[in-house]
Each structure stands twice: as C-alpha cells, then as structure tokens.
Amino acid sequence: MTTAREAVAAAREAVTAPRALGLARTGRIADTLACTAYLVASLVLYRGLWAGGPAGRYLVDSGQDQHQWEWFFAVTARAVAHGENPLTTTLQNHPDGVNLMANTSMPGLSIPLAPITWLFGPAATWAIVLTGGLAATAAAWYYLISRHLVVSRPAAALGGAFCAFAPPMVSHANAHPNLAVLFVLPLIIDRLIRLAAGLRPIRDGILLGLLTTYQIFLGEEALLLASTGIALFALTYACVAPAAARAALRPLARGLPIGVALCGVLIAYPLWWQFTGPQSYTNLLHGPAGNDLAALTAYADRSLAGDIDVSARLSMNRTEENAFFGWPLLILAGAIAAALWRRALTKALVGVLVGAALCSLGPEIILDGEPTGISGPWRWFGQLPLYESVLESRFTMVCVPVLGILLALAAQAVRDAGDRRLWLSWCVAALQALLPLLPQPLASAPREPTPAFFADGTWRRFTGPDRAIVAVPLPDPSDARALGWQVDAGLGFPLAEGYFVGPFGPDRLGGYGAVTRPTSQLLREVRDGGAVPEVTEDERAQARADLAYWRADAVVLGPHANREALRATLDRLLGPGVPIDGVWLWDVRAGGAARAG
Incomplete structure (x- = not known):
C-alpha cells in the first residue's frame, strides 16, 4: 500500500x-x-x-x-x-x-x-x-x-x-x-x-x-x-x-x-x-x-x-x-x-x-x-x-x-x-x-456593406453630443447589424436598445437585449411580419415619448427585407422621412428637418 x-x-x-x-x-x-x-x-x-x-x-x-x-x-x-x-x-x-x-x-x-x-x-x-x-x-x-x-x-x-x-x-x-x-x-x-x-x-x-x-x-x-x-x-x-x-x-x-x-x-x-x-x-x-x-x-x-x-x-x-x-x-x-x-x-x-x-x-x-x-x-x-x-x-x-x-x-x-x-x-x-x-472550415460569407450614411460620416449632421440615433430595425439578439454600423461610424453616437445581457423587471433577472418600449415593439412586429399597421394618435404620442426617453436626434432606417413596410410605418408615426446616403432619415430634433443636400 x-x-x-x-x-x-x-x-x-x-x-x-x-x-x-x-x-x-x-x-x-x-x-x-x-x-x-x-x-x-x-x-x-x-x-x-x-x-x-x-x-x-x-x-x-x-x-x-x-x-x-x-x-x-x-x-x-x-x-x-x-x-x-x-x-x-x-x-x-x-x-x-x-x-x-x-x-x-x-x-x-x-x-x-x-x-x-x-x-x-x-x-x-x-x-x-x-x-x-x-x-x-x-x-x-x-x-x-x-x-x-x-x-x-x-x-x-x-x-x-x-x-x-x-x-x-x-x-x-x-x-x-x-x-x-x-x-x-x-x-x-x-x-x-x-x-x-x-x-x-x-x-x-x-x-x-x-x-x-x-x-x-x-x-x-x-x-x-x-x-x-x-x-x-x-x-x-x-x-x-x-x-x-x-x-x-x-x-x-x-x-x-x-x-x-x-x-x-x-x-x-x-x-x-x-x-x-x-x-x-x-x-x-x-x-x-x-x-x-x-x-x-x-x-x-x-x-x-x-x-x-x-x-x-x-x-x-x-x-x-x-x-x-x-x-x-x-x-x-x-x-x-x-x-x-x-x-x-x-x-x-x-x-x-x-x-x-x-x-x-x-x-x-x-x-x-x-x-x-x-x-x-x-x-x-x-x-x-x-x-x-x-x-x-x-x-x-x-x-x-x-x-x-x-x-x-x-x-x-x-x-x-x-x-x-x-x-x-x-x-x-x-x-x-x-x-x-475532423472539422470542416467554418462557413463564411461577404459582409453586408455599411450604409454610406454611417460609413461616410453623414450622421454627424443630424445628432449632437450624448444624443442617440434610433437605428431601425432596432438592434436586438435577432438583428444586431446596427452595432456594426455604429462601429464603422467610429462609435460617434449612442444607440437606442441593443444586443447584450441586462436586467428585466423588478427582480432584475438577466435577459438578452433591452427592455423594449412600445414603439420598438411596434417596429419589431412590422420587421418580422411585414404588415403596415394602422397608427393611432396615442401611438404617435408614445413614439414622441420613447424618442425623448432615448434622447434621440434621428431615426434611421437601414437595409431590410421589409424596408418598405417599416418606412410606411415610420412615416405614419413621425411624418415623411427623406432618403439620404443609402438610408431613410427622420430628423426628430426640436424643429429639425432632414435635408438630403
């Protein structure tokens, strides 16, 4: 022994x-x-x-x-x-x-x-x-x-x-x-x-x-x-x-x-x-x-x-x-x-x-x-x-x-x-x-290009210090492309919502993504379903409240399969947007008006 x-x-x-x-x-x-x-x-x-x-x-x-x-x-x-x-x-x-x-x-x-x-x-x-x-x-x-x-x-x-x-x-x-x-x-x-x-x-x-x-x-x-x-x-x-x-x-x-x-x-x-x-x-x-x-x-x-x-x-x-x-x-x-x-x-x-x-x-x-x-x-x-x-x-x-x-x-x-x-x-x-x-090489594909609005710095004309951009679709665990747009813009602006782990509810249980606000939830339904909803005055008021909560200066719609449905919904919520450098833009600053020139 x-x-x-x-x-x-x-x-x-x-x-x-x-x-x-x-x-x-x-x-x-x-x-x-x-x-x-x-x-x-x-x-x-x-x-x-x-x-x-x-x-x-x-x-x-x-x-x-x-x-x-x-x-x-x-x-x-x-x-x-x-x-x-x-x-x-x-x-x-x-x-x-x-x-x-x-x-x-x-x-x-x-x-x-x-x-x-x-x-x-x-x-x-x-x-x-x-x-x-x-x-x-x-x-x-x-x-x-x-x-x-x-x-x-x-x-x-x-x-x-x-x-x-x-x-x-x-x-x-x-x-x-x-x-x-x-x-x-x-x-x-x-x-x-x-x-x-x-x-x-x-x-x-x-x-x-x-x-x-x-x-x-x-x-x-x-x-x-x-x-x-x-x-x-x-x-x-x-x-x-x-x-x-x-x-x-x-x-x-x-x-x-x-x-x-x-x-x-x-x-x-x-x-x-x-x-x-x-x-x-x-x-x-x-x-x-x-x-x-x-x-x-x-x-x-x-x-x-x-x-x-x-x-x-x-x-x-x-x-x-x-x-x-x-x-x-x-x-x-x-x-x-x-x-x-x-x-x-x-x-x-x-x-x-x-x-x-x-x-x-x-x-x-x-x-x-x-x-x-x-x-x-x-x-x-x-x-x-x-x-x-x-x-x-x-x-x-x-x-x-x-x-x-x-x-x-x-x-x-x-x-x-x-x-x-x-x-x-x-x-x-x-x-x-x-x-x-034996593992096969991991599958890869060409990356989707970042819209010129972000890559070329156009965004600088429409947002101020510590003011957010609401990228649509709003980033979440199912679509986080907006994080890449932000990175290519030099992290020059904050984003509303996102893909991360954070607290939910009074018990602060962990979950993926942000606690969604009513406007972001509405836009997600359009993103996933492709149907343009009837927008009420209460929903327009809620959109203004949510934008104020996010401290947003601009709403930007990037490429998406249901882009037209999202644009029509945003037009009903915020008024007409304008196309600029590969995106649709809604200038939501006080008295702001987006101009393509």
Whole structure:
C-alpha cells in the first residue's frame, strides 16, 4: 500500500521528470512542431474569415454574435484610448447603458489587443482572438499533457489537438470566444498539480491566483465549468487513491489560500461592479437546455461525418452543438478506460466524464426528442447559485479534455507496449473514432456593406453630443447589424436598445437585449411580419415619448427585407422621412428637418 511519503515523492517526480525531458533538444523541436501544426489547423478552420481580409467577411453560423463581439472589442478599445471605465458604457441601450463586466466582453484580451483594434479594426481583433486563441488552447493542453501525464510528444500532441478541435469546441468557435479560447485553464490545472506536489507552494499559490484572476477576465462560465470538473476529479481521486490525496492536502492548504486571497483582492471591484453596479442583474434564467441523449453519439454539423438535419434536430443551434462525439469515440474511450482501469488517474477521469455528461442532460433526460420521464442530476444541481445561469448542455465541454487525456494516455500505453500488432490496432481504432470528427472550415460569407450614411460620416449632421440615433430595425439578439454600423461610424453616437445581457423587471433577472418600449415593439412586429399597421394618435404620442426617453436626434432606417413596410410605418408615426446616403432619415430634433443636400 502506498504511503503518504511515497505518494509525495511520486507526485514530485511526475512534476520534475517530464520538465527535464522538455529541456531536451528533441523535446523543444517536438513542441515547436506541435504548436505550429495547431496554428496551421486553426488557420485552415478560419480560412474563410481571413480570405480577402476579416473586415469583409462574416462567419455565417455566428448569427448576430460576431456583430456583438466586434462591438465589445471596439468599445473596450475606445475606453482604453479615452481613459474611460472599460466595465460600462452608454453607447448601447442609451441612456441606461450596458454593464460590460456582466457581459462577455472578455477584457483579458480586448484590453491588451486594443492597439490591434485601433490600427486594423475590431474585425481583425475578432479573427486574431479566434484563430490564435484556439491554437493557444491546443498548445496549452499539449503542455499540460506532455509535462505531467505522458512522455511521448506525439501522444501529447494528439491529446492537445482533440482538446481544442473537438466538435463542441468547433461549434463555439463560430461565435463564442469566451468558450473556445481556453488556454489559461490548462495552466491553472498545471499550477494545481505543482501545488499538490509541494515543491514551491507559496510561489505556485501566487501564480494560481494570478491565472485565476486572468481567466475571470476571459470567461467566468468557462472557469465555473472547469472548476466543477476539477472538483469532480478531486473527489473521485480521493476515493480511489486516499493516500495520495492526503499527501497533497498539506501543500494545497499552504498554497490555495494564498491564491484565493490574491484573486479575491484583484477581482473584488470588477465583481462588485458586475453584481451590483449599473445595469447589473441577479441571474440569467433560461428554460431546460440539456443535451438530447442521442446527441452524445451523433455527429456535429461541421464534422466530416456531420449531418445538418440530425445536428439541427438534436441541438439548440449551430453554436451550441455541445456533444456530438460519435459512437466510435465513446466506444474507444470505454475500451481505453477498461485497459487502463488499474490506474487511479483513469478512474478519476472516468468519474469526471460520467458526472459531466449526466449533468449535461438537463433536469429530464430526453432521447431523440422524446422525454423519458427520468430525472437527471441537473434537476437539483441546477438550483445552486451561479449554476442556474449556465446552459447545462455545455457541461459536455468538461468531457472534451478528459477524452483528450484518455487518448494521450492510450497512445503512450501502446507505445510503451512495443507490440506492432497492438500499435496497428490502435491506429485503426483511433482513425475510425477521430476521422469522422475532423472539422470542416467554418462557413463564411461577404459582409453586408455599411450604409454610406454611417460609413461616410453623414450622421454627424443630424445628432449632437450624448444624443442617440434610433437605428431601425432596432438592434436586438435577432438583428444586431446596427452595432456594426455604429462601429464603422467610429462609435460617434449612442444607440437606442441593443444586443447584450441586462436586467428585466423588478427582480432584475438577466435577459438578452433591452427592455423594449412600445414603439420598438411596434417596429419589431412590422420587421418580422411585414404588415403596415394602422397608427393611432396615442401611438404617435408614445413614439414622441420613447424618442425623448432615448434622447434621440434621428431615426434611421437601414437595409431590410421589409424596408418598405417599416418606412410606411415610420412615416405614419413621425411624418415623411427623406432618403439620404443609402438610408431613410427622420430628423426628430426640436424643429429639425432632414435635408438630403
């Protein structure tokens, strides 16, 4: 039976021995080749976004999220340039504003990359964050696996590639960099391993606190998911290897409080602003969003073996294909677990895999679209603080690195066995499991041009300082093009309403978009239905009141499929508009009259 002293010695050897190997020349060459391959793979994935320059391309499957993210990058860069608070802005949802810390503005990258945004625009920042971030995520997992889990660099490279380019990661890579750019998480785990080894607990505790703080500024939801996976691993590992767990407690007890205290000090004000500042909200509610059980074994839309009809039926949308591992990979993972079951590490990884997968199924397990009547653990787990705001289907993202590590462990075990037949069998099985999952390049299309009214600066003639433009259709989660128009106008004016997360109702529950006013609701109905309504005098009075609330100087109708219906409705509400530089304009300033000349 392993004693506590032996467990500590083994943990220290696991930390120091692979590190010594990494200093070897062959190791450095392998590291360089792996990182280069990851970058090339990421560039291939985003080749459509880079074709002809990011400013002219749009990721088709991102919905309206690319508009939102480019706006986040642009407004943060503006705040840095003007010395403003990067945690809030009134450039959207004027005059109430947006709590940027309570949104996924990703200041951990949007602030340091502000010079890129200034020089090349937010579209370039968006492309760099996605492409570089996904490659960095693969490299970080490769580092963790090669330094702590396997000696074989090819085995580690395989694991790192899966961790970054698995179907759930590729799905979020369309639109959610906060859930796809995860290079800090493996570094946090690396520091926890070093802490448990007890080599330099104070230094490692400080670094852990700094890394955790930085991850909060990259994505809090990803940190919550990772923390849950780490907790599942720790609990399972403590059950299957109690001596090693007890040996790790003392150094962890020395270093963890230091990391927690440091992180708490650094993040205190931003979190205070997020949860109690202007436009903060209590939690983000949503309906049941668990994975269909059939999604675990199906293939994602962008996978080589994907079927768009199947993935559409089994997921919320193309940015939330959070499972889709395919039968062959799950069977292979089961075979690996059985072959390596004697290891405590394998048992702990399986515990995380099963626990996260069960949580992802939601409060009631659904099979191929049909409720089974069987409750999942999320029925109780999802009521915990913070977790009620998480889409439970995303818990399968915790499974991704577990599967990547199992693949790396298996490749190392096969290599160590030195059996050629076993090696050939492994290659065949791995190809059958992974080849169907290979991602296809993400779909992109030419970006719609911004109307000249915004791009050429005509808007300056019709709005004053701190006065808003009401862009029609008003920006919301279903149509956020106006955010791009505002960015191309240099963020020179605030917009009414928008696409963000903010408070709704007296309980300040989180929701997407602004609290709609009667006029914006009327215009949305016309936008979606195309029918011109009868407009009453009360609705005209309400329109004047809403414009006063928004502090608007101009109403601008941009391109839209139902543009004529929207123009007729606005004419009935506000009087005749005039065409000017690709838009229709209603000058609603006191005594204002729009002139095309």
